[in-house]
Amino acid sequence: MTDVTRPGTRPARPHFSSGPCAKPPGWAAEHLATGSLGRSHRSKLGKSRLVHAIELTRQVLRVPDTHRIGIVPGSDTGAVEMAMWTMLGARPVTMAAWESFGEGWVTDALKQLKLDATVLKAPYGELPDLTTVDPSHDVVFTWNGTTSGVRVPNGDWIRDDREGLTFADATSGAFAQDLPWDKLDVTTFSWQKALGGEGGHGVLILSPRAVERLESYVPDRPLPKVFRLTSKGKLIEGIFKGETINTPSMLAVEDYIWTLEWAKGVGGLSGMIARADANAAALDAFVQKTSWIDHLAADPATRSNTSVCLKFADDAVAGMDDEAKNALVKKIASLLEAEDAAYDIAGYRDAPPGLRIWCGATVETSDVEALGPWLDWAWHTARGK
Template sequence: MTDLTKPAVRPVNARFSSGPCAKIPGFSLDMLADAPLGRSHRAAVGKAKLKEAIDLTREVLEVPAGYRIGIVPASDTGAVEMALWSLLGPRGVEVLAWESFGEGWATDIVKQLKLDATVRKADYGRIVDFATVDFDRDVVFTWNGTTSGVRVPNGDAIPSDRKGLTICDATSAAFAMELPFDKLDVVTFSWQKVLGGEGAHGMLILSPRAVERLESHTPAWPMPKIFRLTKGGKLIEGIFEGETINTPSMLAVEDYLVTLKWAKGLGGLKALVARCEANARAVRSFIAGKDWIADLAEDPATGSTTSVCLKFTDPRIKDGAAFAKAVAKRLEKEGVALDVGAYRDAPAGLRIWCGATVETADVATLMPWIEWAYRAEILAQTVPA
């Protein structure tokens, strides 16, 4: 593109937010007509819906038999906090952080739980070297850095004979990437990410090893009711059958069921992974070889396929943060991309959500608009061409 002519085609759906994310293609509120509104979640109809959500999660996400799946309060944050407060303490802890949420878990563990933890950090665009990690300690990490655009490529570096637990925040990875459950003892995510469900609820998946820890370990700190997973030294099994700790939104539950059925109809996990990979590939194919924009992920093997983060590399740009915000504002004003600015703690740039509910055609259509907005902003800032 050598001029400022606007691209002729616009994305059909301009929603590229990294959370809450785009709804499933063709979504309408009519799809939620079967929600048992005004009914108790403890009634038979409510319990059945919650149990169905757990069962479909197991089927679509391919969670092994023997792993418990629970619906918990407060989105992915609540699920991670439940795991940290309930499981940590009897072993040393290592926290791996390469973006803002990982750093948040490190803060909770060190400053709130006051555990003597080893915190291993990597800059935005990189991940921690797993070869340096002691998996005989409990290890806490995010699978995909939603704010940094990098992910763990696979679970090969996690030993099968580890003595510690692996606690994995997988909120922008679940349903988008192959998760090696045999290497993960706790997996958490929220409904509003890859499947575009509504917010407020989190999912907590526990391996048999995690359950054993829960039933043998009593935390040294007071446990709020909302975090309690055991009673009398035994797992509260009802939580993993749909008996939620607090009152869930049955409208949000119905929405999650709609997304799960959509995913199953596509072909399940493999189809979801393929959609995400195609979306990310559309972004990276466009920026390849360009000297004004680049992937924040330094190693292609660790590049995210959901939260693809980009940085502007034109040396004429003097204020990267202001420039990136201005580009995002132009895209929003044109109605071609909503909520694509980088996360507030991340390096300046753009963040394009490429999750499974986004259509690849929309991602491909957006790319020329990004170039148009970049060139328009270069001229607007009167930087010499």
């Protein structure tokens, strides 16, 4: 084998995991406010910090005052499940899926909720024709496919006069993409994605139409306490005013607050989008000049600017089956981790063999640029060339 020259410059922060994601530049534990730690989340102080987190979320994401924002348990998964179990079944539903998490919501709708759902699917790397969604249906979809790198480019396909509700799992799109709040009735995310926050907490955002559904529809299924959003036919408003359903980690909340304040400091949502776009562009520049790698999402219009998923070029792995490709992925990822050049970049286990590199706003563009030569080194080293 021919020795491959090891690059001379490593990414200053080799954190490219797609969740939990990189902390913002300048983050340090000693920066976090600690007054709420060891205090009850129901104390005046604890509740005020939760309310502050909600208010900052509204400011940075530009959520209209008409929409309610609540902090809920179970990360994004908990928020999605809470919405599905409490609201689906009132009318026909379309489940749209083009990656593993969307597939999970399909399974829950069909197998757990026993709904006679219309299922709209596309393979990894593609987006289904969302214009075919019946506006009389509720529709559940992932705004940004974390495991496929395919995102919804806009909400133009969602009609203003729709009868159904839109349920958008936006966990890897929030804070990096412009979400059209007039088109979204139920929106969920976890702050461990685009903000690099600590896991375990989800955020649930409800439009007035979603609140009306909650107050007018009683599902014919038992609801665990942790899912209940209404009491005696009325929304439990406290959930959206800092009174969480279960005990939150105040340390995680303080971490979230610090990062939201950092986001405001880099230009708010516009600044966050610009940072993610610059990172994705830097990675794309490497892909365009490199023969062995390609984007899993073929259409640039639907390509994520956060969870960028890459596949091996067909010619580069001709004759290799998926088992051999997965072994190659593992070797590349291991080489990079051993060199402290990149952590956690193997593609998702259910996705086609490849790499997944987080390009959200908490990553520095200079680190993405420094990553490219290391990817090339790892490829040639793993292939013995």
